[in-house]
Structures are given as structure tokens and as C-alpha cells.
Amino acid sequence: MRAVILKRLAAASIAFTFIAAFTDASALAENSAEANPLPAKVTGLTTTALTKSPTGCKPSKSALGVSRTITIDTKGGPKYGFVNYPGNEILKDKEVLLTFDDGPLPRYTNKVLEALEKECTLATFFVVGRMSIAFPKTVKRIMKEGHTLGTHTWSHGNLQRGGSKRSIAQIERGIAAAEAAAGQPIAPVFRFPYLGRTSAMEAHLKKRNIAMFSIDIDSRDTRGYSPSRMVSHTMARLKSRGKGIVLFHDIKRTTAAAVAPFLRALRKNGFKIVHLKTSNVSPPITDLKKKYDKLLSARSSGDKAKIRIAQKAFKSLPARNKRSVKRSGTLKVNSAVTPSVPSINSDPFKRGQ
Numbered sequence: 479m480r481a482v483i484l485k486r487l488a489a490a491s492i493a494f495t496f497i498a499a500f501t502d503a504s505a506l507a508e509n510s511a512e513a514n515p516l517p518a519k520v521t522g523l524t525t526t527a528l529t530k531s532p533t534g535c536k537p538s539k540s541a542l543g544v545s546r547t548i549t550i551d552t553k554g555g556p557k558y559g560f561v562n563y564p565g566n567e568i569l570k571d572k573e574v575l576l577t578f579d580d581g582p583l584p585r586y587t588n589k590v591l592e593a594l595e596k597e598c599t600l601a602t603f604f605v606v607g608r609m610s611i612a613f614p615k616t617v618k619r620i621m622k623e624g625h626t627l628g629t630h631t632w633s634h635g636n637l638q639r640g641g642s643k644r645s646i647a648q649i650e651r652g653i654a655a656a657e658a659a660a661g662q663p664i665a666p667v668f669r670f671p672y673l674g675r676t677s678a679m680e681a682h683l684k685k686r687n688i689a690m691f692s693i694d695i696d697s698r699d700t701r702g703y704s705p706s707r708m709v710s711h712t713m714a715r716l717k718s719r720g721k722g723i724v725l726f727h728d729i730k731r732t733t734a735a736a737v738a739p740f741l742r743a744l745r746k747n748g749f750k751i752v753h754l755k756t757s758n759v760s761p762p763i764t765d766l767k768k769k770y771d772k773l774l775s776a777r778s779s780g781d782k783a784k785i786r787i788a789q790k791a792f793k794s795l796p797a798r799n800k801r802s803v804k805r806s807g808t809l810k811v812n813s814a815v816t817p818s819v820p821s822i823n824s825d826p827f828k829r830g831q
């Protein structure tokens with residue numbers, strides 16, 4: 479029995495090594511195809527200087543403001559961010575693009591929004607679909623204050639696990655839910671949870687004309703750092719790199735406390751904020767959007783029976799493809815496991831707005 483287990487472990491290790499090698503090889507091929515270090519050469523991109531933010535606040539000498547707006551055409555699914563897509567640089571020296579993932583969560587997202595407003599500056603939020611349905615007012619506030627709203631799947635699924643049907647459902651439900659919560663078209667920009675891209679899902683996003691954003695710098699706000707350590711770490715990375723798309727999470731207490739001092743540190747060190755916009759929209763799948771509209775209106779009516787009916791439409795995602803390794807080392811697909819998506823009522827983040 480022990481020998482069989484060891485044999486299976488060895489086979490699994492070979493299979494994972496193969497997968498890792500394949501991933502590295504495809505990343506290299508992609509990087510060389512996209513190698514383009516100069517911002518001026520990035521196609522489908524226009525820039526404009528910003529003197530007044532959409533919120534109406536006039537940048538004063540003492541506020542960080544926004545130095546320019548980059549408008550991207552997301553047709554064909556362009557990819558940005560050094561960690562996954564080195565070479566396709568959109569920032570110039572001393573420029574910073576602020577990005578916030580995993581929200582909205584009102585008690586922290588609102589603090590982040592207040593800090594940004596105080597500095598008269600703008601960011602991009604990659605929201606999670608089920609969080610958007612739980613907190614639509616915060617989604618609307620993000621948009622009203624002029625920030626860019628992209629998506630980050632329905633329930634923060636790791637798209638490197640599970641099959642393509644399930645992953646597409648994660649992506650599309652996230653988009654439909656965020657747009658239903660926003661009540662207006664959102665930006666066709668997406669970030670893979672855990673930066674876990676797959677070539678199949680990149681192909682899907684490309685077909686849907688959705689831009690993919692990786693990161694340049696991780697603020698490490700998920701690692702239990704204190705706000706001051708988080709600020710000093712991120713500033714050190716920025717100074718060494720000279721610019722960057724910075725990743726934060728607006729569901730973290732540390733982040734809510736660290737954003738204001740971080741923005742002050744940016745100003746003190748001569749960094750400028752770039753605002754991301756898109757020149758086009760990529761509408762959500764109509765049927766899905768209608769279902770989320772129905773769910774949101776049921777929730778705002780407070781009618782429990784209506785909520786139950788609307789939630790039924792999202793009882794589960796398509797089956798997860800559980801990979802298991804046979805003795806031969808080949809992968810077999812087991813689609814028997816169908817975990818359900820947490821309902822809004824069981825959402826651990828659920829709080830009143």
C-alpha cells in the first residue's frame with residue numbers, strides 16, 4: 479500500500495512539474511511576443527492631462543490630484559502589469575496606478591474612498607461580484623466619485639482550479655453582478671484572483687474584448703503588516719522600480735488605515751497618479767444581468783420569498799473539474815463535485831450599508 483502511495487505521489491509530482499514547466503514556457507513565449515518597453519509604443523492608448531477630477535474637486539498644491547488619464551481600447555484583450563505580463567508598460571517614470579481588489583466592503587472601502595477624495599485622486603477597483611450584490615451602494619459610490627470599476631470574478635475563484643465552464647461562469651457572473659450593482663456600464667478590465675491566469679481564460683477575455691491587469695508592485699496588505707510597515711515597504715518598492723501598478727485590497731483594515739499616509743508619502747516623494755479609463759464597454763451577458771437585477775430589486779424590497787426565488791438562479795456554479803492523477807501520470811477529470819456558491823445571506827462579509 480505504501481509503495482502504491484509513493485508511486486502516486488511521484489506521478490503527481492511529475493505531472494505538476496510538467497504543468498509548471500508548461501506555464502513558464504508559455505509565459506516566456508508571451509513575454510517575448512509582447513516585449514515593448516516604451517509607453518509611447520503601446521497601441522490603443524491615449525492620454526490626457528487632468529486639471530479637474532470628475533468629482534469636481536480641483537487639485538490644490540497640497541493635494542496629490544491626477545497627473546494624467548490613460549484611456550485604453552480593450553478590444554482584443556490587451557494585458558498589462560509586470561508580474562504576469564512584463565514588457566507591456568503603460569506608465570512613465572514616477573507614475574503610479576492605484577488598484578484595489580476584493581471589495582467592496584463598506585467599512586473599509588469607504589475609508590479608502592475618503593482618503594482618495596481628500597487627495598483629489600482616483601483609482602481602479604477590481605470588485606468581486608457577490609460583494610457587489612451585497613453592497614451595491616458602495617459600488618455606486620465608487621463610480622459616482624469618478625473611479626474606474628473593473629471585476630475580479632463572482633466569488634474570488636481561483637481560475638487555475640476547475641474547468642473552463644466554471645471559470646467562465648466566475649468571470650461572467652462577476653461582470654454581470656458588478657454592472658447590475660453599478661446600474662451603469664462598467665469598464666471592461668479584469669484581474670485574475672491570486673493573479674492565477676490561464677491561457678484558456680485569457681482567450682475567453684480576449685474574445686470578450688476585456689483588458690487583463692496584473693500588477694507591478696504588491697503592497698503586501700494581506701500579510702498582516704502594520705499600516706506604517708505597509709507604507710514603507712510599498713514606497714521602497716516604488717523607489718526602486720521608479721513607477722508601478724500597485725495592488726491593495728480595500729477589504730483590509732490595514733489598507734483603510736494606510737492609504738492616507740501612503741498618498742502623502744507619494745506626494746512627498748514626487749510620484750504622480752495616473753487614472754485608467756477605457757474607450758469602450760463590453761456588455762455583460764444579458765440573461766445573467768437580468769437575473770442579478772432581479773436579485774437586487776428583491777433584496778431592496780426586503781421580500782424574503784422573492785429573494786429566495788432570485789437566489790435560486792445562482793445556486794451553484796458549473797462543476798469543478800477536480801484533477802486527480804492516475805498511476806500512469808495522466809490527468810483525469812472528475813466532474814462529480816459541485817460546490818454551491820455562498821448565498822448572499824450566508825456571505826461572511828454581509829454588513830448593513
Ligand SMILES: [Zn+2]
Pocket residue numbers: 579580630634671672
Ligand atoms: Zn483578489
